[in-house]
């Protein structure tokens with residue numbers, strides 16, 4: 001059955017969008033119709049979709065405020081369709097923190113909101129010191145040092161597991 005799927009994303013440096021593009025690619029290969037829209041531009045009636053996916057990255061411990069706003073504004077509509085949520089962060093590069101049950105940001109996020117999406121996932125993001133402002137670079141360096149990650153500011157490492165992203169797309173396909 002062909003479904004209409006809306007993917008709404010919140011990204012700062014583009015990694016969440018890159019993941020969304022991969023999801024779209026896999027879903028389209030499976031003959032699903034996909035709309036990919038930034039949370040900043042989203043102005044659709046959610047109920048026109050069979051499935052709604054929301055993806056957002058973590059910065060300094062939280063998702064963009066617009067994510068919670070979006071969920072609160074659209075709660076009734078979200079509860080009337082099949083939904084999925086995924087978070088993108090660097091803590092998820094650690095195997096023991098890369099599931100919705102073990103990733104601290106995802107666990108905390110769902111303690112603060114009422115919404116229960118049909119499926120939830122978490123992906124490791126990208127570390128790219130060269131993209132960051134001076135302040136952010138220093139902060140990320142400190143966080144990496146504390147969590148035994150790379151502190152060399154030449155480092156550009158994509159931790160995202162693309163097989164996991166494809167598996168998530170297939171799970172969305174089956175929803």
Ligand SMILES: Cc1cc2nc3c(=O)[nH]c(=O)nc-3n(C[C@H](O)[C@H](O)[C@H](O)COP(=O)(O)O)c2cc1C
Nearest residue numbers: 011012013014015016057060061089090091125126
């Ligand atoms: C300023 C800044 C703050 C961040 N804070 C966190 C954090 O608190 N925890 C974490 O796991 N990752 C953190 N990250 C890593 C991002 O979640 C990761 O780079 C992700 O790939 C960003 O996705 P985006 O490009 O879609 O915004 C931070 C990154 C930046 C640049």
